[in-house]
Amino acid sequence: MSAIIETSGLSRLFKQNRAVDNLDLEIQPGELFGLVGPDGAGKTTTLRLLAGLLYVTEGSASVAGFDLRTQPESIKPQIGYMAQEFSLYAKLSVLENLRFFAELYNVSKTEQKERTERLLTFAGLTEFKERRAVHLSGGMQKKLALACTLIHQPPILLLDEPTTGVDPVSRREFWNILTELHLEGTTIIVSTPYMDEADRCSRVGLMYAGKLMVCDTPQNIRHQIEGELIEIFPDNWQAAHQIVSTIPGVLEVQTYGEALHLLVEDGENQLPKIETALKQEGIHINGARLAPKRMEEAFISLIRRIESEAEEIADE
Amino acid sequence: MSFRHIWAITRKEFHHILRDRSTLFLVLITPTALLLLFAYALTVDIQHVPIAVLDYDRSSLSRTFVQQITAGEDIDLYAQVETIGEIEDLLMKGEVKAALILSPNFSNDLLALKGLPLQVIIDGTEPESGVFAVDHIAWRAEEFVNQAVAGQLQAMGVPLDTLQPIDLRIRTWFNPDLKPRNDLIPGLISMVLGMPALSVALTLAHEREHGTLEQLMATPIGRAELLVGKMVPYIIVGLINVVVIPIIAILWFRIPFNGSFILFFVLSAIFLFSILSLGIIVGVFMPTQAAALALSFLVIFFPGFFLTGIFFPIASMPEIMRLEALGLPGTHYAVITRGIFLPGVGLDVLWPYAIMMTGLGFAFTGVAALFFKKKLG
Structure with a gap:
């Protein structure tokens, strides 16, 4: 199968800043591709480039078989783009917004009626269809925005942090919808700051400083980082953090609230040693266990590694 | 050009005008308010x-x-x-x-x-x-x-x-009472009817600020479709004032209206098209509403006031100003409003001005569509 989205050396400069730097990406039809990375990594710029909203500085790309530089208008009917900020018409009702975009995408009247009903049910907005968009909750606004990008049944969806600022229940509902679309065969590229969401993607690209650093399945990314994960809940996490960092065999320490996540070489052997070391220093432990590695730990570990490498290069 | 796309934008824009009180006020009430304000502030009827x-x-x-x-x-x-x-x-x-x-x-x-x-x-x-x-x-x-x-x-x-006594009488034609109002108000009308141009400049900047323009750019809508679709509702709302304002002038200010109202209406529609195109240009180039408003004042409001010959005769302006005046739709429209109100002239006299306004309208729309790109940067 040939790629539905393909970029080669795609770059975009804002003055001297390379917001997207030499991006090589290949996305197959039907993929649910997650784009992760710290703020300012270039996720939004990448999605805007693919949606034809920004001029390409260097490189080339094709979306749905059309050249991004020369045929952006042929790409537009093939994609549904959802910007990070709410970008619908606040003064129009849910139905009016849907109808507006249906008209712009030349959806026939009969199809409009059928699709509108289906999308409203799909997004759980049927009882709010007369409500103006400005009066919807944040989660409902996001679902309406998604419904508007789906009205023309595009084969490709480009979603820029669709769940940022949304409550956990709405977030889950939103992802259930995305999963359904994924199952129907829609190609989805979604950027997200949430690692649990990245875990639900078929493939994840990690961006840093405009570059695609890692691009693999969540499972493979989790296994890319070395060591096993130990989770401990000490009384005094600041002191505990200092102590465990000095224990040999502890590769990395990450804090999660008052919990510490340690990446260690050999979990089974290391766990009792760490517990003893902390007790010796008079730190009470409320719990400690071996845990499966998540995207979260992998992400932080990868970013740390990339940052220290970048510093080394800068030092030289 | 797809009429379906234009209509979608137009209908959306109508909803926006009708549901947003400040916009509604700006397009419907401002022309009347400005007319009253300026007419009273600027009329110099000296008496007593x-x-x-x-x-x-x-x-x-x-x-x-x-x-x-x-x-x-x-x-x-x-x-x-x-x-x-x-x-x-x-x-x-x-x-x-x-x-x-x-x-x-x-x-x-x-x-x-x-x-x-x-x-x-x-x-x-x-x-x-x-x-x-x-x-x-x-x-x-x-x-x-x-x-x-x-x-x-x-x-x-x-x-x-x-005897035939020498009887020297100076006769003033068209405005026999030499009332400044009779001349000033048709001139003012030409200016206040152009006010929707400010709103149309703001609406494009508003969409830019609120991210809705980004969403529009991601759709297959044509550039000209978007710009024309945005102008149509303001032309229609502006035409309401084309009816209301002369009624105020006739009934309240007692200005004689000697020409054809149908001609006035049609030429006013052309004027609205050309002045709104100028507003669209402002909206295309300005990133925010504040900037759009400032530029509107610079290229629409103040020149409409001082360069269109309402107060200062264009003939007495320096050449470069005269050229700029010719490029303003208001200059030609001021001749039209004055001509239709007082001497009541027809298209046989006014056609060059109508053609100039039409030409400017198409030129402005063309420039706007040329420089308006469906790109954020």
Whole structure:
């Protein structure tokens, strides 16, 4: 199968800043591709480039078989783009917004009626269809925005942090919808700051400083980082953090609230040693266990590694 | 161009206008409010100028003369004084704007047909009223002398009906009362009807600020479709004012409307198209509403005021200003409103201006569509 989205050396400069730097990406039809990375990594710029909203500085790309530089208008009917900020018409009702975009995408009247009903049910907005968009909750606004990008049944969806600022229940509902679309065969590229969401993607690209650093399945990314994960809940996490960092065999320490996540070489052997070391220093432990590695730990570990490498290069 | 896309934008924009009170106010009420404001602030209908009179002659002729001058609404006799000192005092206090001094030889000279020995002193700090008083007195004096000459001739036994007295009358055409309003208000109308251009400049910047333009850019809508679709509702709302504003001018300001209303309506629609295109250009180039508003004032509002010949004759402008004036739709529309209101001329006279406005409209829309890209940067 040939790629539905393909970029080669795609770059975009804002003055001297390379917001997207030499991006090589290949996305197959039907993929649910997650784009992760710290703020300012270039996720939004990448999605805007693919949606034809920004001029390409260097490189080339094709979306749905059309050249991004020369045929952006042929790409537009093939994609549904959802910007990070709410970008619908606040003064129009849910139905009016849907109808507006249906008209712009030349959806026939009969199809409009059928699709509108289906999308409203799909997004759980049927009882709010007369409500103006400005009066919807944040989660409902996001679902309406998604419904508007789906009205023309595009084969490709480009979603820029669709769940940022949304409550956990709405977030889950939103992802259930995305999963359904994924199952129907829609190609989805979604950027997200949430690692649990990245875990639900078929493939994840990690961006840093405009570059695609890692691009693999969540499972493979989790296994890319070395060591096993130990989770401990000490009384005094600041002191505990200092102590465990000095224990040999502890590769990395990450804090999660008052919990510490340690990446260690050999979990089974290391766990009792760490517990003893902390007790010796008079730190009470409320719990400690071996845990499966998540995207979260992998992400932080990868970013740390990339940052220290970048510093080394800068030092030289 | 897809009419379906244009209509989608137009309908959306109508919803926006009708549901947003500030926009509705800006497009519907502002033209009327501005017309009333400027008409009252700028109309210089001078009446009831207070004057002082110092009559050294004290004859029945001089008394009659003073009576004739102060009859009517134009000049009021504020005080009859005895000395020059009193005049100075009244002028200094600003209680009178002018003073009339009749020489002791007033009736003698008049009857001897040696002219009319008068002196008028005016307050130079407020020349409008003073000059008005001088003109009024001079005009009345001429009349008075004519009457006296006729009386003398009669006394000499010359039968009056055999004579053709010289009758010099200055006639002002189209605006016989020489009321500044009759000329000013049709000019003002040409300016206030262009106000929706500000709204249309703001609406594009509004979409940019609120991210809805980004969403639109991701759809297959054509650039010209978007711009035209945005203009149509403001043309329609503007046409409501094209009906309302002349009614106010006719009923409230008593401005004669001598031309064809249908012609006025059609040419106004063309004007709206061209001035809104200018507004669209502003919206295309300006990133925020604040910037769009500032630029609108610079290229639409102020030039509409000062360069379109409403207040200052275009012929007396430097050449570069004259050229700029020609590029403003308001310049041509001001000729049209004035022409249709007062002399009531038709298309046979106004067609060049109509063509200029149409040309400017298409040129502006073309420039806007050319520079408006479906890109964020």
